Amino acid sequence: MIKVSNLYKSFGKVQAVRGISFAARDGEVTGLLGPNGAGKTTTLRMLYSLLPPHAGEIEVDGLNPIRDALAIKRNLGVVPDNRGLYNRLTARENIRYFGELHGMSHDSIRERLEDFARRLNMADFMDRRCEGFSQGQRVKVAIARAMVHQPRTVLLDEPSNGLDVMSTRELRKYILTLKGAGHCIVLSTHIMQEVAALCDRIVIIAGGVIAAEGTPPALLARTGRASLEDAFVDLIGTDEGLLA
Protein backbone atom coordinates (compact mmCIF):
# COMPACT_ATOMS: atom_id res chain seq x y z
CA MET A 1 0.00 0.00 0.00
CA ILE A 2 1.47 3.31 -1.09
CA LYS A 3 0.12 6.71 -0.12
CA VAL A 4 1.52 9.84 -1.66
CA SER A 5 0.28 13.28 -0.74
CA ASN A 6 1.21 16.64 -2.16
CA LEU A 7 4.67 15.70 -3.39
CA TYR A 8 7.05 18.41 -4.67
CA LYS A 9 10.47 18.10 -6.26
CA SER A 10 12.51 20.52 -8.30
CA PHE A 11 15.95 20.40 -9.89
CA GLY A 12 17.38 23.89 -9.87
CA LYS A 13 14.72 26.01 -11.56
CA VAL A 14 12.94 23.07 -13.14
CA GLN A 15 9.91 21.94 -11.14
CA ALA A 16 9.66 18.27 -12.04
CA VAL A 17 6.86 17.34 -9.64
CA ARG A 18 4.34 19.90 -8.39
CA GLY A 19 1.90 18.55 -5.83
CA ILE A 20 1.23 14.93 -6.75
CA SER A 21 -1.12 12.83 -4.60
CA PHE A 22 -2.35 9.30 -5.22
CA ALA A 23 -2.72 5.91 -3.60
CA ALA A 24 -1.78 2.43 -4.81
CA ARG A 25 -3.49 -0.55 -3.18
CA ASP A 26 -2.30 -4.09 -2.57
CA GLY A 27 -3.50 -6.62 -5.16
CA GLU A 28 -3.83 -3.89 -7.77
CA VAL A 29 -1.71 -2.56 -10.61
CA THR A 30 -1.51 1.21 -10.55
CA GLY A 31 -0.28 2.85 -13.72
CA LEU A 32 1.47 6.20 -13.79
CA LEU A 33 0.67 7.31 -17.30
CA GLY A 34 2.09 10.41 -18.91
CA PRO A 35 4.18 11.73 -21.75
CA ASN A 36 7.98 11.69 -21.55
CA GLY A 37 9.25 14.23 -19.04
CA ALA A 38 5.97 14.38 -17.13
CA GLY A 39 7.63 13.56 -13.79
CA LYS A 40 6.93 9.81 -13.62
CA THR A 41 10.53 8.71 -13.06
CA THR A 42 11.13 11.47 -10.50
CA THR A 43 8.02 10.37 -8.60
CA LEU A 44 9.15 6.75 -8.61
CA ARG A 45 12.65 7.69 -7.44
CA MET A 46 11.12 9.49 -4.47
CA LEU A 47 9.01 6.41 -3.76
CA TYR A 48 12.04 4.16 -3.68
CA SER A 49 13.86 6.54 -1.38
CA LEU A 50 16.84 7.48 -3.54
CA LEU A 51 15.58 11.02 -4.09
CA PRO A 52 14.30 13.08 -1.15
CA PRO A 53 11.17 15.16 -1.93
CA HIS A 54 11.22 18.89 -1.22
CA ALA A 55 7.75 18.73 0.28
CA GLY A 56 4.96 16.23 0.74
CA GLU A 57 4.44 12.88 2.43
CA ILE A 58 5.13 9.37 1.19
CA GLU A 59 4.08 6.20 2.98
CA VAL A 60 4.91 2.69 1.83
CA ASP A 61 3.19 0.16 4.08
CA GLY A 62 3.18 2.83 6.77
CA LEU A 63 6.92 3.57 6.44
CA ASN A 64 8.57 6.80 5.35
CA PRO A 65 11.20 6.40 2.57
CA ILE A 66 13.60 8.91 4.09
CA ARG A 67 13.32 8.05 7.78
CA ASP A 68 12.98 4.28 7.34
CA ALA A 69 15.00 3.90 4.14
CA LEU A 70 16.53 0.51 5.01
CA ALA A 71 13.26 -0.97 6.27
CA ILE A 72 11.41 0.13 3.16
CA LYS A 73 14.09 -1.29 0.86
CA ARG A 74 13.59 -4.73 2.43
CA ASN A 75 10.03 -4.74 1.18
CA LEU A 76 10.50 -2.99 -2.12
CA GLY A 77 11.35 -4.43 -5.51
CA VAL A 78 12.39 -1.91 -8.14
CA VAL A 79 13.10 -2.13 -11.84
CA PRO A 80 14.61 1.26 -12.74
CA ASP A 81 14.34 2.68 -16.24
CA ASN A 82 18.01 1.95 -16.83
CA ARG A 83 18.15 -1.72 -15.97
CA GLY A 84 21.73 -1.33 -14.71
CA LEU A 85 22.86 -4.94 -15.04
CA TYR A 86 26.49 -5.98 -14.58
CA ASN A 87 27.57 -7.05 -18.03
CA ARG A 88 30.57 -9.03 -16.88
CA LEU A 89 28.43 -11.12 -14.52
CA THR A 90 26.02 -13.84 -15.61
CA ALA A 91 22.28 -13.47 -15.14
CA ARG A 92 22.52 -15.86 -12.20
CA GLU A 93 25.36 -13.90 -10.60
CA ASN A 94 23.47 -10.62 -11.04
CA ILE A 95 20.45 -12.03 -9.24
CA ARG A 96 22.50 -13.80 -6.59
CA TYR A 97 24.45 -10.59 -5.83
CA PHE A 98 21.26 -8.76 -4.93
CA GLY A 99 19.94 -11.72 -2.96
CA GLU A 100 23.14 -11.73 -0.92
CA LEU A 101 22.90 -7.99 -0.32
CA HIS A 102 19.43 -8.66 1.06
CA GLY A 103 21.06 -11.09 3.46
CA MET A 104 19.33 -14.14 1.98
CA SER A 105 20.75 -17.62 2.54
CA HIS A 106 22.31 -19.54 -0.34
CA ASP A 107 19.54 -22.11 -0.29
CA SER A 108 16.74 -19.61 -0.52
CA ILE A 109 18.54 -17.75 -3.31
CA ARG A 110 18.91 -21.02 -5.22
CA GLU A 111 15.20 -21.73 -4.78
CA ARG A 112 14.29 -18.31 -6.12
CA LEU A 113 16.63 -18.75 -9.09
CA GLU A 114 14.92 -22.02 -10.02
CA ASP A 115 11.56 -20.33 -9.73
CA PHE A 116 12.63 -17.45 -12.00
CA ALA A 117 14.14 -19.81 -14.56
CA ARG A 118 10.75 -21.50 -14.84
CA ARG A 119 8.34 -18.62 -14.52
CA LEU A 120 10.24 -16.02 -16.55
CA ASN A 121 11.58 -18.62 -18.97
CA MET A 122 15.21 -17.73 -18.22
CA ALA A 123 16.87 -21.16 -18.19
CA ASP A 124 18.57 -20.63 -21.58
CA PHE A 125 20.55 -17.58 -20.59
CA MET A 126 20.81 -17.93 -16.81
CA ASP A 127 24.53 -18.74 -16.95
CA ARG A 128 25.52 -16.44 -19.77
CA ARG A 129 27.12 -13.07 -19.16
CA CYS A 130 24.70 -10.18 -19.59
CA GLU A 131 26.92 -8.59 -22.21
CA GLY A 132 24.98 -8.87 -25.46
CA PHE A 133 21.62 -9.73 -23.91
CA SER A 134 18.50 -8.63 -25.78
CA GLN A 135 16.26 -6.01 -24.17
CA GLY A 136 13.80 -8.75 -23.28
CA GLN A 137 16.47 -10.81 -21.51
CA ARG A 138 17.74 -7.71 -19.70
CA VAL A 139 14.31 -6.84 -18.38
CA LYS A 140 13.83 -10.39 -17.16
CA VAL A 141 17.13 -10.30 -15.27
CA ALA A 142 16.27 -6.87 -13.85
CA ILE A 143 12.86 -8.12 -12.70
CA ALA A 144 14.28 -11.29 -11.18
CA ARG A 145 16.90 -9.21 -9.41
CA ALA A 146 14.24 -6.87 -8.05
CA MET A 147 11.98 -9.73 -6.94
CA VAL A 148 14.60 -12.06 -5.48
CA HIS A 149 13.71 -11.13 -1.89
CA GLN A 150 9.94 -11.42 -2.54
CA PRO A 151 9.05 -7.79 -1.80
CA ARG A 152 5.48 -6.81 -1.09
CA THR A 153 5.64 -3.64 -3.17
CA VAL A 154 6.88 -3.59 -6.75
CA LEU A 155 7.85 -0.47 -8.70
CA LEU A 156 8.52 -0.74 -12.42
CA ASP A 157 9.77 2.19 -14.47
CA GLU A 158 8.81 1.80 -18.14
CA PRO A 159 9.09 -2.00 -17.92
CA SER A 160 8.23 -2.76 -21.53
CA ASN A 161 10.55 -0.20 -23.13
CA GLY A 162 12.24 -1.75 -26.13
CA LEU A 163 10.63 -5.19 -25.76
CA ASP A 164 9.35 -7.33 -28.61
CA VAL A 165 5.85 -8.75 -28.64
CA MET A 166 6.74 -12.07 -27.04
CA SER A 167 8.70 -10.55 -24.18
CA THR A 168 5.95 -8.01 -23.58
CA ARG A 169 3.38 -10.79 -23.30
CA GLU A 170 5.57 -12.72 -20.85
CA LEU A 171 6.17 -9.59 -18.82
CA ARG A 172 2.45 -8.79 -18.60
CA LYS A 173 1.65 -12.35 -17.59
CA TYR A 174 4.22 -12.15 -14.80
CA ILE A 175 2.92 -8.80 -13.56
CA LEU A 176 -0.62 -10.20 -13.44
CA THR A 177 0.64 -13.20 -11.46
CA LEU A 178 2.20 -10.81 -8.95
CA LYS A 179 -1.05 -8.92 -8.73
CA GLY A 180 -2.91 -12.17 -8.12
CA ALA A 181 -0.51 -12.91 -5.27
CA GLY A 182 -1.56 -9.67 -3.59
CA HIS A 183 1.47 -7.48 -4.34
CA CYS A 184 1.10 -3.74 -4.64
CA ILE A 185 2.38 -2.86 -8.11
CA VAL A 186 3.10 0.57 -9.51
CA LEU A 187 4.36 0.95 -13.05
CA SER A 188 5.10 4.01 -15.09
CA THR A 189 4.55 3.99 -18.80
CA HIS A 190 3.76 6.11 -21.81
CA ILE A 191 2.23 3.20 -23.70
CA MET A 192 -1.58 3.18 -23.79
CA GLN A 193 -1.96 -0.52 -24.52
CA GLU A 194 0.00 -1.41 -21.44
CA VAL A 195 -2.34 0.61 -19.29
CA ALA A 196 -5.39 -0.93 -20.89
CA ALA A 197 -4.02 -4.47 -20.51
CA LEU A 198 -2.69 -4.25 -16.98
CA CYS A 199 -3.86 -1.40 -14.83
CA ASP A 200 -6.68 -1.38 -12.32
CA ARG A 201 -6.15 2.27 -11.59
CA ILE A 202 -4.63 4.97 -13.71
CA VAL A 203 -2.88 8.10 -12.52
CA ILE A 204 -2.38 10.48 -15.40
CA ILE A 205 0.58 12.81 -14.89
CA ALA A 206 1.41 15.74 -17.13
CA GLY A 207 3.76 18.62 -16.44
CA GLY A 208 4.43 17.44 -12.89
CA VAL A 209 0.77 17.49 -11.79
CA ILE A 210 -2.02 14.91 -11.82
CA ALA A 211 -4.40 15.46 -14.67
CA ALA A 212 -6.81 12.70 -13.69
CA GLU A 213 -7.04 9.58 -11.56
CA GLY A 214 -9.36 6.61 -11.45
CA THR A 215 -10.24 3.20 -12.87
CA PRO A 216 -10.28 2.93 -16.69
CA PRO A 217 -14.13 2.78 -16.84
CA ALA A 218 -14.35 5.80 -14.56
CA LEU A 219 -11.99 7.79 -16.78
CA LEU A 220 -14.00 6.81 -19.88
CA ALA A 221 -17.24 7.79 -18.21
CA ARG A 222 -15.79 11.09 -17.08
CA THR A 223 -14.73 12.11 -20.57
CA GLY A 224 -17.57 10.41 -22.43
CA ARG A 225 -15.07 8.76 -24.81
CA ALA A 226 -15.02 5.20 -26.07
CA SER A 227 -11.26 4.59 -25.94
CA LEU A 228 -8.69 5.27 -23.25
CA GLU A 229 -6.52 7.02 -25.79
CA ASP A 230 -9.18 9.57 -26.64
CA ALA A 231 -9.95 9.98 -22.96
CA PHE A 232 -6.30 10.61 -22.27
CA VAL A 233 -5.98 13.22 -25.01
CA ASP A 234 -9.09 14.94 -23.66
CA LEU A 235 -7.68 14.96 -20.14
CA ILE A 236 -4.22 16.36 -20.87
CA GLY A 237 -5.15 18.27 -24.01
CA THR A 238 -2.54 16.71 -26.32
CA ASP A 239 -1.28 13.33 -27.49
CA GLU A 240 2.31 14.43 -27.64
CA GLY A 241 4.80 11.98 -26.24
CA LEU A 242 2.42 9.02 -26.13
CA LEU A 243 2.51 5.68 -27.85
CA ALA A 244 -0.69 3.91 -28.79
Place this chain on the structure above:
Amino acid sequence: MNGILVVFRKEIIESLRDRKATFNSLLLGPLLFPLLFLGLAWFGISMQQERAEKPLRIPVVGAEHAPNLVAWLEEQGMERLPAVENPEEMVRRNDAEAIIRIPAGFGEDWQAGRPAPIEIIADPSRRETSVTINRVKGLVQGYSGQIGSLRLQLRGVSPELARPIRMVDVDLSTPKSRGMMVMIFLPYILMLTAFVGGLHLAMDSTAGEKERRSLEPLFLNPAPRWRIMCGKMLATTCFGFASLALTLISFRLTLPFLPIDQLGIELRISTQSIFTILLVIAPVTLLAAALLTLLASFARSYKEAQSYMGLVILIPVIPSMLFMTNPVKPETDIMWIPLFSQNLLIGEIVRGEAVPAVWLLASAGGTLALGLALAFIAANLYNRAGLIYSGMSG
Protein backbone atom coordinates in the same frame (compact mmCIF):
# COMPACT_ATOMS: atom_id res chain seq x y z
CA MET B 1 29.54 -6.82 7.89
CA ASN B 2 28.48 -9.35 5.28
CA GLY B 3 27.38 -6.56 2.93
CA ILE B 4 31.03 -5.53 2.70
CA LEU B 5 32.18 -9.04 1.82
CA VAL B 6 29.43 -9.54 -0.75
CA VAL B 7 30.40 -6.31 -2.55
CA PHE B 8 34.10 -7.11 -2.21
CA ARG B 9 33.72 -10.52 -3.81
CA LYS B 10 31.59 -9.23 -6.66
CA GLU B 11 34.05 -6.42 -7.48
CA ILE B 12 36.99 -8.82 -7.52
CA ILE B 13 35.19 -11.29 -9.79
CA GLU B 14 33.98 -8.55 -12.11
CA SER B 15 37.44 -7.00 -12.36
CA LEU B 16 39.20 -10.28 -13.00
CA ARG B 17 36.81 -10.91 -15.88
CA ASP B 18 37.85 -7.63 -17.47
CA ARG B 19 40.96 -9.07 -19.09
CA LYS B 20 42.43 -5.82 -20.33
CA ALA B 21 42.02 -4.12 -16.97
CA THR B 22 43.44 -7.10 -15.09
CA PHE B 23 46.44 -7.19 -17.36
CA ASN B 24 46.99 -3.45 -16.97
CA SER B 25 46.74 -3.35 -13.22
CA LEU B 26 48.17 -6.70 -12.20
CA LEU B 27 50.66 -7.73 -14.85
CA LEU B 28 51.82 -4.71 -16.81
CA GLY B 29 53.52 -3.03 -13.84
CA PRO B 30 55.34 -6.13 -12.55
CA LEU B 31 56.54 -6.92 -16.09
CA LEU B 32 57.36 -3.43 -17.20
CA PHE B 33 58.91 -1.76 -14.18
CA PRO B 34 61.75 -4.22 -13.55
CA LEU B 35 62.50 -4.30 -17.27
CA LEU B 36 62.52 -0.51 -17.41
CA PHE B 37 64.68 -0.41 -14.32
CA LEU B 38 67.06 -3.03 -15.62
CA GLY B 39 67.25 -1.33 -18.99
CA LEU B 40 67.86 2.14 -17.60
CA ALA B 41 70.53 0.98 -15.19
CA TRP B 42 72.25 -1.11 -17.82
CA PHE B 43 72.12 1.70 -20.35
CA GLY B 44 73.37 4.29 -17.87
CA ILE B 45 76.25 2.17 -16.65
CA SER B 46 77.43 1.15 -20.11
CA MET B 47 77.22 4.72 -21.39
CA GLN B 48 79.40 5.90 -18.53
CA GLN B 49 81.92 3.19 -19.18
CA GLU B 50 82.02 3.83 -22.88
CA ARG B 51 82.69 7.53 -22.37
CA ALA B 52 85.35 6.90 -19.77
CA GLU B 53 87.23 4.41 -21.96
CA LYS B 54 86.85 5.65 -25.50
CA PRO B 55 89.84 7.66 -26.84
CA LEU B 56 89.66 11.41 -26.38
CA ARG B 57 89.46 13.17 -29.72
CA ILE B 58 89.75 16.87 -29.14
CA PRO B 59 90.30 19.65 -31.69
CA VAL B 60 93.11 21.96 -30.59
CA VAL B 61 93.14 25.58 -31.80
CA GLY B 62 96.50 27.33 -31.66
CA ALA B 63 98.53 24.15 -31.10
CA GLU B 64 101.59 25.98 -32.52
CA HIS B 65 101.60 28.27 -29.45
CA ALA B 66 102.30 25.40 -27.05
CA PRO B 67 103.90 22.50 -28.92
CA ASN B 68 105.24 20.89 -25.74
CA LEU B 69 101.87 20.83 -24.03
CA VAL B 70 100.23 19.39 -27.13
CA ALA B 71 102.93 16.75 -27.49
CA TRP B 72 102.45 15.77 -23.86
CA LEU B 73 98.67 15.52 -24.30
CA GLU B 74 99.15 13.28 -27.30
CA GLU B 75 101.57 11.20 -25.30
CA GLN B 76 98.82 10.71 -22.71
CA GLY B 77 96.64 9.18 -25.41
CA MET B 78 94.62 12.20 -26.51
CA GLU B 79 94.04 12.26 -30.22
CA ARG B 80 94.48 15.79 -31.52
CA LEU B 81 92.06 16.88 -34.23
CA PRO B 82 93.00 19.75 -36.55
CA ALA B 83 92.09 23.30 -35.57
CA VAL B 84 88.63 24.52 -36.48
CA GLU B 85 87.45 27.91 -37.74
CA ASN B 86 84.84 28.68 -35.16
CA PRO B 87 85.18 26.49 -32.06
CA GLU B 88 82.34 28.20 -30.11
CA GLU B 89 79.90 27.54 -32.92
CA MET B 90 81.04 23.95 -33.20
CA VAL B 91 80.47 23.25 -29.50
CA ARG B 92 77.16 25.03 -29.63
CA ARG B 93 76.08 22.80 -32.48
CA ASN B 94 77.30 19.86 -30.42
CA ASP B 95 79.75 18.80 -33.15
CA ALA B 96 82.48 18.62 -30.53
CA GLU B 97 82.16 17.93 -26.82
CA ALA B 98 85.17 20.04 -25.89
CA ILE B 99 87.78 22.09 -27.76
CA ILE B 100 91.14 23.33 -26.46
CA ARG B 101 92.22 26.81 -27.54
CA ILE B 102 95.68 28.06 -26.81
CA PRO B 103 95.88 31.87 -27.16
CA ALA B 104 98.81 33.58 -28.95
CA GLY B 105 100.11 35.03 -25.65
CA PHE B 106 100.64 31.56 -24.16
CA GLY B 107 104.36 31.35 -24.91
CA GLU B 108 105.07 34.86 -23.65
CA ASP B 109 103.30 34.26 -20.31
CA TRP B 110 104.95 30.85 -20.04
CA GLN B 111 108.40 32.32 -20.51
CA ALA B 112 107.70 35.10 -17.99
CA GLY B 113 106.60 32.57 -15.38
CA ARG B 114 103.03 33.92 -15.29
CA PRO B 115 100.09 31.47 -15.34
CA ALA B 116 99.62 30.90 -19.04
CA PRO B 117 95.99 30.90 -20.19
CA ILE B 118 94.45 27.95 -21.96
CA GLU B 119 90.77 27.75 -22.83
CA ILE B 120 88.59 24.69 -22.66
CA ILE B 121 85.53 25.46 -24.73
CA ALA B 122 82.63 23.29 -23.66
CA ASP B 123 78.98 23.34 -22.69
CA PRO B 124 78.59 21.64 -19.28
CA SER B 125 74.79 22.00 -19.49
CA ARG B 126 74.98 19.11 -21.91
CA ARG B 127 75.30 16.55 -19.21
CA GLU B 128 76.53 13.77 -21.46
CA THR B 129 79.75 15.75 -22.13
CA SER B 130 80.79 15.99 -18.48
CA VAL B 131 82.98 12.88 -18.61
CA THR B 132 84.92 14.21 -21.62
CA ILE B 133 85.28 17.70 -20.11
CA ASN B 134 86.58 16.26 -16.86
CA ARG B 135 89.06 14.07 -18.67
CA VAL B 136 90.43 17.03 -20.66
CA LYS B 137 90.67 19.19 -17.54
CA GLY B 138 92.35 16.37 -15.67
CA LEU B 139 95.00 16.04 -18.38
CA VAL B 140 95.74 19.77 -18.50
CA GLN B 141 95.88 19.96 -14.71
CA GLY B 142 98.23 17.01 -14.65
CA TYR B 143 100.60 18.82 -17.02
CA SER B 144 100.29 22.02 -15.03
CA GLY B 145 101.12 20.22 -11.77
CA GLN B 146 104.06 18.40 -13.30
CA ILE B 147 105.61 21.57 -14.73
CA GLY B 148 104.95 23.45 -11.48
CA SER B 149 106.83 20.82 -9.48
CA LEU B 150 109.72 20.90 -11.93
CA ARG B 151 109.99 24.69 -11.69
CA LEU B 152 110.16 24.55 -7.90
CA GLN B 153 112.73 21.77 -7.96
CA LEU B 154 114.91 23.81 -10.37
CA ARG B 155 114.92 26.61 -7.84
CA GLY B 156 115.83 24.20 -5.05
CA VAL B 157 112.42 24.23 -3.41
CA SER B 158 110.61 21.05 -2.50
CA PRO B 159 107.34 20.80 -4.44
CA GLU B 160 105.76 19.53 -1.22
CA LEU B 161 105.81 23.12 0.09
CA ALA B 162 103.32 24.13 -2.54
CA ARG B 163 100.92 21.46 -1.30
CA PRO B 164 100.20 22.36 2.33
CA ILE B 165 97.24 19.99 2.44
CA ARG B 166 96.92 16.46 1.28
CA MET B 167 93.32 15.33 0.99
CA VAL B 168 92.58 11.69 1.61
CA ASP B 169 89.21 10.16 0.76
CA VAL B 170 88.10 7.67 3.36
CA ASP B 171 85.17 6.05 1.60
CA LEU B 172 82.83 4.44 4.11
CA SER B 173 80.16 3.63 1.60
CA THR B 174 79.96 -0.12 1.25
CA PRO B 175 79.26 -1.83 -2.02
CA LYS B 176 75.76 -2.30 -0.63
CA SER B 177 75.15 1.33 0.22
CA ARG B 178 76.52 2.36 -3.16
CA GLY B 179 73.84 0.11 -4.55
CA MET B 180 71.40 2.55 -2.99
CA MET B 181 72.37 5.15 -5.55
CA VAL B 182 71.19 2.84 -8.26
CA MET B 183 68.15 2.07 -6.13
CA ILE B 184 66.97 5.65 -5.82
CA PHE B 185 64.11 4.89 -8.20
CA LEU B 186 62.89 1.83 -6.35
CA PRO B 187 60.71 3.61 -3.74
CA TYR B 188 59.15 5.68 -6.47
CA ILE B 189 58.32 2.70 -8.63
CA LEU B 190 56.88 0.74 -5.70
CA MET B 191 54.72 3.61 -4.45
CA LEU B 192 53.46 4.21 -7.94
CA THR B 193 52.54 0.54 -8.21
CA ALA B 194 50.58 0.73 -4.96
CA PHE B 195 48.57 3.60 -6.45
CA VAL B 196 48.16 2.35 -9.98
CA GLY B 197 47.29 -1.26 -9.12
CA GLY B 198 43.82 -0.40 -7.84
CA LEU B 199 43.23 2.56 -10.10
CA HIS B 200 41.13 0.84 -12.70
CA LEU B 201 39.00 -1.02 -10.19
CA ALA B 202 38.30 2.16 -8.21
CA MET B 203 37.21 4.03 -11.31
CA ASP B 204 35.20 1.16 -12.72
CA SER B 205 33.40 0.28 -9.51
CA THR B 206 32.31 3.84 -8.72
CA ALA B 207 32.42 6.21 -11.68
CA GLY B 208 31.91 3.32 -14.10
CA GLU B 209 28.89 1.96 -12.22
CA LYS B 210 27.46 5.43 -12.09
CA GLU B 211 27.87 5.80 -15.83
CA ARG B 212 26.35 2.38 -16.56
CA ARG B 213 23.51 3.28 -14.18
CA SER B 214 23.94 0.17 -12.08
CA LEU B 215 24.59 2.21 -8.95
CA GLU B 216 20.88 3.06 -8.71
CA PRO B 217 19.61 -0.53 -8.38
CA LEU B 218 22.60 -1.34 -6.16
CA PHE B 219 21.62 1.37 -3.69
CA LEU B 220 18.08 -0.04 -3.61
CA ASN B 221 19.40 -2.92 -1.53
CA PRO B 222 19.03 -2.64 2.22
CA ALA B 223 22.81 -2.53 2.74
CA PRO B 224 24.05 0.78 4.18
CA ARG B 225 25.98 2.69 1.55
CA TRP B 226 29.11 2.94 3.63
CA ARG B 227 29.35 -0.82 3.59
CA ILE B 228 28.98 -0.89 -0.17
CA MET B 229 31.73 1.71 -0.36
CA CYS B 230 33.96 -0.28 2.00
CA GLY B 231 33.55 -3.39 -0.13
CA LYS B 232 34.64 -1.49 -3.23
CA MET B 233 37.50 0.19 -1.39
CA LEU B 234 38.78 -3.10 -0.01
CA ALA B 235 38.69 -4.63 -3.49
CA THR B 236 40.73 -1.65 -4.72
CA THR B 237 43.18 -2.15 -1.85
CA CYS B 238 43.44 -5.81 -2.69
CA PHE B 239 44.33 -5.10 -6.33
CA GLY B 240 46.89 -2.49 -5.31
CA PHE B 241 48.46 -4.92 -2.87
CA ALA B 242 48.53 -7.76 -5.39
CA SER B 243 50.14 -5.53 -7.98
CA LEU B 244 52.74 -4.41 -5.44
CA ALA B 245 53.53 -7.96 -4.33
CA LEU B 246 53.95 -9.12 -7.92
CA THR B 247 56.23 -6.18 -8.71
CA LEU B 248 58.42 -6.95 -5.69
CA ILE B 249 58.65 -10.62 -6.60
CA SER B 250 59.59 -9.71 -10.12
CA PHE B 251 62.30 -7.34 -8.83
CA ARG B 252 63.64 -10.10 -6.62
CA LEU B 253 63.93 -12.35 -9.64
CA THR B 254 65.41 -9.84 -12.10
CA LEU B 255 67.86 -7.86 -9.96
CA PRO B 256 70.61 -10.52 -10.07
CA PHE B 257 70.84 -9.84 -13.81
CA LEU B 258 71.81 -6.17 -13.40
CA PRO B 259 75.33 -5.65 -14.79
CA ILE B 260 76.58 -3.78 -11.75
CA ASP B 261 79.41 -5.85 -10.33
CA GLN B 262 81.81 -3.92 -12.57
CA LEU B 263 81.03 -0.72 -10.66
CA GLY B 264 81.86 -2.10 -7.24
CA ILE B 265 78.21 -2.06 -6.31
CA GLU B 266 76.48 -4.84 -4.50
CA LEU B 267 72.77 -5.01 -5.06
CA ARG B 268 71.01 -7.90 -3.49
CA ILE B 269 67.64 -7.69 -1.86
CA SER B 270 67.01 -10.68 0.30
CA THR B 271 63.65 -12.37 0.32
CA GLN B 272 63.27 -11.17 3.87
CA SER B 273 63.81 -7.54 2.82
CA ILE B 274 61.19 -8.03 0.12
CA PHE B 275 58.72 -9.08 2.80
CA THR B 276 59.61 -6.14 5.02
CA ILE B 277 59.18 -3.71 2.11
CA LEU B 278 55.82 -5.26 1.30
CA LEU B 279 54.73 -4.77 4.92
CA VAL B 280 56.00 -1.19 4.92
CA ILE B 281 54.07 -0.22 1.78
CA ALA B 282 50.92 -2.25 2.54
CA PRO B 283 49.24 0.66 4.39
CA VAL B 284 49.83 2.83 1.31
CA THR B 285 47.57 0.56 -0.73
CA LEU B 286 44.71 1.36 1.66
CA LEU B 287 45.49 5.07 1.55
CA ALA B 288 45.62 4.95 -2.23
CA ALA B 289 42.33 3.00 -2.41
CA ALA B 290 40.59 5.56 -0.17
CA LEU B 291 41.89 8.46 -2.24
CA LEU B 292 40.96 6.80 -5.53
CA THR B 293 37.47 5.90 -4.29
CA LEU B 294 36.95 9.44 -3.05
CA LEU B 295 37.95 10.97 -6.38
CA ALA B 296 36.00 8.41 -8.38
CA SER B 297 32.83 9.26 -6.49
CA PHE B 298 33.31 12.94 -7.27
CA ALA B 299 33.46 12.22 -10.96
CA ARG B 300 30.28 12.11 -13.03
CA SER B 301 31.65 9.75 -15.62
CA TYR B 302 34.47 7.32 -16.24
CA LYS B 303 36.14 9.89 -18.50
CA GLU B 304 36.05 12.55 -15.81
CA ALA B 305 37.47 10.08 -13.29
CA GLN B 306 40.30 9.29 -15.68
CA SER B 307 41.23 12.94 -15.89
CA TYR B 308 41.60 13.09 -12.09
CA MET B 309 43.70 9.95 -12.06
CA GLY B 310 46.43 11.60 -14.10
CA LEU B 311 46.97 13.90 -11.13
CA VAL B 312 46.73 11.10 -8.59
CA ILE B 313 49.73 9.25 -9.94
CA LEU B 314 51.77 12.40 -9.38
CA ILE B 315 51.20 12.16 -5.63
CA PRO B 316 53.56 9.24 -4.91
CA VAL B 317 56.17 11.07 -7.01
CA ILE B 318 56.34 14.09 -4.71
CA PRO B 319 58.33 12.55 -1.82
CA SER B 320 60.66 10.75 -4.21
CA MET B 321 61.40 13.94 -6.13
CA LEU B 322 61.90 15.87 -2.93
CA PHE B 323 64.31 13.33 -1.52
CA MET B 324 66.23 13.02 -4.77
CA THR B 325 67.04 16.73 -4.77
CA ASN B 326 66.99 17.22 -1.03
CA PRO B 327 67.99 14.14 0.96
CA VAL B 328 66.52 13.96 4.47
CA LYS B 329 67.81 12.04 7.45
CA PRO B 330 65.39 9.37 8.66
CA GLU B 331 63.98 10.34 12.07
CA THR B 332 61.01 9.27 14.14
CA ASP B 333 59.23 12.62 13.60
CA ILE B 334 59.16 12.14 9.85
CA MET B 335 57.86 8.59 10.09
CA TRP B 336 54.34 9.84 10.82
CA ILE B 337 54.11 11.43 7.40
CA PRO B 338 52.53 9.05 4.87
CA LEU B 339 54.48 8.35 1.67
CA PHE B 340 57.54 10.22 2.96
CA SER B 341 58.08 7.64 5.67
CA GLN B 342 57.76 4.69 3.27
CA ASN B 343 60.23 6.34 0.94
CA LEU B 344 62.84 6.65 3.68
CA LEU B 345 62.14 3.21 5.10
CA ILE B 346 62.57 1.47 1.74
CA GLY B 347 65.89 3.28 1.43
CA GLU B 348 67.03 2.05 4.84
CA ILE B 349 65.93 -1.51 4.15
CA VAL B 350 67.66 -1.64 0.78
CA ARG B 351 70.84 -0.26 2.40
CA GLY B 352 70.65 -3.17 4.80
CA GLU B 353 70.15 -1.02 7.90
CA ALA B 354 68.17 -2.26 10.88
CA VAL B 355 64.94 -0.27 11.08
CA PRO B 356 63.57 0.55 14.56
CA ALA B 357 60.14 -0.93 15.20
CA VAL B 358 58.88 2.52 16.28
CA TRP B 359 59.51 3.81 12.78
CA LEU B 360 57.52 0.98 11.24
CA LEU B 361 54.62 1.54 13.64
CA ALA B 362 54.64 5.31 13.15
CA SER B 363 54.74 4.91 9.40
CA ALA B 364 51.86 2.41 9.33
CA GLY B 365 49.89 4.45 11.90
CA GLY B 366 50.18 7.78 10.11
CA THR B 367 49.33 6.27 6.74
CA LEU B 368 46.35 4.27 7.98
CA ALA B 369 45.00 7.29 9.85
CA LEU B 370 45.03 9.43 6.73
CA GLY B 371 43.57 6.54 4.70
CA LEU B 372 40.69 6.08 7.14
CA ALA B 373 40.03 9.83 7.19
CA LEU B 374 39.76 9.83 3.39
CA ALA B 375 37.56 6.72 3.51
CA PHE B 376 35.28 8.52 5.96
CA ILE B 377 34.89 11.44 3.56
CA ALA B 378 34.24 9.03 0.70
CA ALA B 379 31.56 7.27 2.77
CA ASN B 380 29.83 10.61 3.33
CA LEU B 381 29.95 11.35 -0.38
CA TYR B 382 28.31 7.98 -1.02
CA ASN B 383 25.35 9.00 1.10
CA ARG B 384 24.42 11.94 -1.10
CA ALA B 385 21.68 11.48 -3.66
CA GLY B 386 23.87 13.41 -6.08
CA LEU B 387 26.21 10.47 -6.29
CA ILE B 388 23.71 8.52 -8.37
CA TYR B 389 21.83 11.23 -10.16
CA SER B 390 24.52 13.82 -10.83
CA GLY B 391 24.67 14.68 -14.48
CA MET B 392 21.25 13.17 -15.13
CA SER B 393 17.99 14.90 -15.78
CA GLY B 394 15.23 13.96 -13.37
